Amino acid sequence: xxxxxxxxxxxxxxxxxxxxxxxxxxxxxxxxxxxxxxxxxxxxxxxxxxxxxxxxxxxxxxxxxxxxxxxxxxxxxxxxxxxxxxxxxxxxxxxxxxxxxxxxxxxxxxxxxxxxxxxxxxxxxxxxxxxxxxxxxxxxxxxxxxxxxxxxxxxxxxxxxxxxxxxxxxxxxxxxxxxxxxxxxxxxxxxxxxxxxxxxxxxxxxxxxxxxxxxxxxxxxxxxxxxxxxxxxxxxxxxxxxxxxxxxxxxxxxxxxxxxxxxxxxxxxxxxxxxxxxxxxxxxxxxxxxxxxxxxxxxxxxxxxxxxxxxxxxxxxxxxxxxxxxxxxxxxxxxxxxxxxxxxxxxxxxxxxxxxxxxxxxxxxxxxxxxxxxxxxxxxxxxxxxx
Numbered sequence: 001x002x003x004x005x006x007x008x009x010x011x012x013x014x015x016x017x018x019x020x021x022x023x024x025x026x027x028x029x030x031x032x033x034x035x036x037x038x039x040x041x042x043x044x045x046x047x048x049x050x051x052x053x054x055x056x057x058x059x060x061x062x063x064x065x066x067x068x069x070x071x072x073x074x075x076x077x078x079x080x081x082x083x084x085x086x087x088x089x090x091x092x093x094x095x096x097x098x099x100x101x102x103x104x105x106x107x108x109x110x111x112x113x114x115x116x117x118x119x120x121x122x123x124x125x126x127x128x129x130x131x132x133x134x135x136x137x138x139x140x141x142x143x144x145x146x147x148x149x150x151x152x153x154x155x156x157x158x159x160x161x162x163x164x165x166x167x168x169x170x171x172x173x174x175x176x177x178x179x180x181x182x183x184x185x186x187x188x189x190x191x192x193x194x195x196x197x198x199x200x201x202x203x204x205x206x207x208x209x210x211x212x213x214x215x216x217x218x219x220x221x222x223x224x225x226x227x228x229x230x231x232x233x234x235x236x237x238x239x240x241x242x243x244x245x246x247x248x249x250x251x252x253x254x255x256x257x258x259x260x261x262x263x264x265x266x267x268x269x270x271x272x273x274x275x276x277x278x279x280x281x282x283x284x285x286x287x288x289x290x291x292x293x294x295x296x297x298x299x300x301x302x303x304x305x306x307x308x309x310x311x312x313x314x315x316x317x318x319x320x321x322x323x324x325x326x327x328x329x330x331x332x333x334x335x336x337x338x339x340x341x342x343x344x345x346x347x348x349x350x351x352x353x354x355x356x357x358x359x360x361x362x363x364x365x366x367x368x369x370x371x372x373x374x375x376x377x378x379x380x381x382x383x384x385x386x387x
Contacts, residue, residue: 011065012043014072014102020046022110027061029053055203064109067120072101074368075126079119080108086181087115121178125186125219128232130364135231135240141254142227145185147177151251152187158246159189159218166242169194172213187220187251220247265385266355266378268294268334274318278339279380284373285344291317292352295336298327305335341377355383 004010012020017040024030024046032049050061071080084095091112098104109116128134156175163170170191178186192213200210219232220243233243248256270276271291278289293309294317308324310317321329336356343349351370355361355378363374378384 006066006069008062008065009043009047011069011072011102012046013041014100015068015106016040016100016103019103019106019110023064023106024050024061026110027053027057029057029061055205067116068102068105068109070120070123070127071105071116076105076119076123077101078368079123079126080104080115082181083115083119083122084108084112087118088112118178121188122180122186125188125221125232128219129221129230130366131232132360132362133232133234134364137229137231137240137244138227140222140227140229140248140256141252142224144183144224145222145251147185147251152177154250155187155247156189158250159243160191162242162246163191183223183225185222185224187222187247189218189220190215191218218243222247222251264361265359266357266361266383267385268337268355268357268383269332270382271334271337272318272321272329272332274316276381278377280341280377281380284376286341286373286377287344288340288342289377290340291337292340293317293336293338293354294321294334295356296321296325297333297335299331299333337383339374339377341373343373 015023017035017038021030021033021035024033029046029049032052033046038045051058053061070076080095084091095104095108098107105116108119152175156173159175160170160173163173172192174190176188176190178188180186193216195211195213197209197211199207202208217232221230222228223230229244229247231240231243231247233239245256248254271294278291280286280289293307296306296308298304298306306325308317308320310320325332334357336354338352338354340350340352343351351366351374353361353363353366353374361378363371366374375384
């Protein structure tokens with residue numbers, strides 16, 4: 001999903017007129033726009049005409065533009081590319097020849113709407129996979145799934161029972177199953193949330209109070225090749241273990257013990273050495289690597305932690321530790337470290353990310369290219385020890 005907040009005007013400016021015109025023809029708006037006199041990025045006449053449409057049509061256009069926005073980044077282009085390769089391989093060359101992420105997404109919407117819908121769904125799942133609520137469990141049976149209505153219904157009922165018995169929500173639920181081109185099976189579980197009263201404007205543009213039960217979503221991704229189950233679900237270990245068990249019993253039809261979380265292991269204590277060099281691969285064009293902050297714990301004093309935060313441009317974190325602490329570094333454990341990379345390119349930019357032992361790192365929130373650079377750096381520094 002794009003890092004920038006959604007702005008329909010920005011999306012319209014980034015789509016060429018040659019694609020906007022057939023798009024608005026589909027939504028019965030083309031005749032209201034003077035296309036022959038309209039320059040590229042001159043979208044105000046389009047925007048004004050759009051907002052003269054009846055409310056249902058306005059919402060439909062809005063939904064498509066949001067979908068295009070969600071696909072206009074590395075994750076979205078990857079999702080579109082894999083869907084086209086799998087479903088419409090004869091269209092790959094045409095798709096690749098289109099310049100601009102927004103134009104590519106709009107072209108797919110116009111010519112391959114099913115591919116567009118699937119790509120939006122998987123791009124959203126990939127965004128969830130970058131959050132702290134995504135966890136992967138291993139040691140599951142490695143076998144292809146044959147998913148029928150009985151599996152989906154049993155899984156739906158098990159998830160619904162869990163949320164209703166523990167949180168008094170989730171009494172209504174639906175499960176959608178989709179298989180990605182790489183063979184992984186994705187289950188999107190939608191459940192009703194707590195009722196909430198909001199002030200809304202209805203289709204007649206009148207304000208009213210409305211009580212709704214919005215839906216919240218969990219995502220389950222099963223890899224038959226690797227024998228892993230990844231899931232997005234808010235909550236701690238107990239929630240994840242319960243949902244993991246529900247999936248195994250109803251979809252895999254096996255009883256399993258709670259599986260260990262699968263993830264890389266990070267070590268940080270060696271970074272306390274002030275002479276330890278943060279060496280980066282020259283091909284990654286990293287101009288500077290710095291440690292911005294450390295969270296420290298004193299040996300034999302569990303729970304007593306010290307946070308050291310330096311100036312992001314000047315302070316030496318090791319000098320600050322020497323100046324501020326009387327404890328020898330040999331008696332300290334690094335619980336978390338925050339890094340900053342200054343990258344070379346057309347315009348210099350920086351990337352900050354944090355690692356927390358033993359298994360936590362926020363690199364997953366970055367675009368894929370930056371994630372790869374960060375992982376290579378962590379391996380080079382001996383921080384990442386188990387990919």
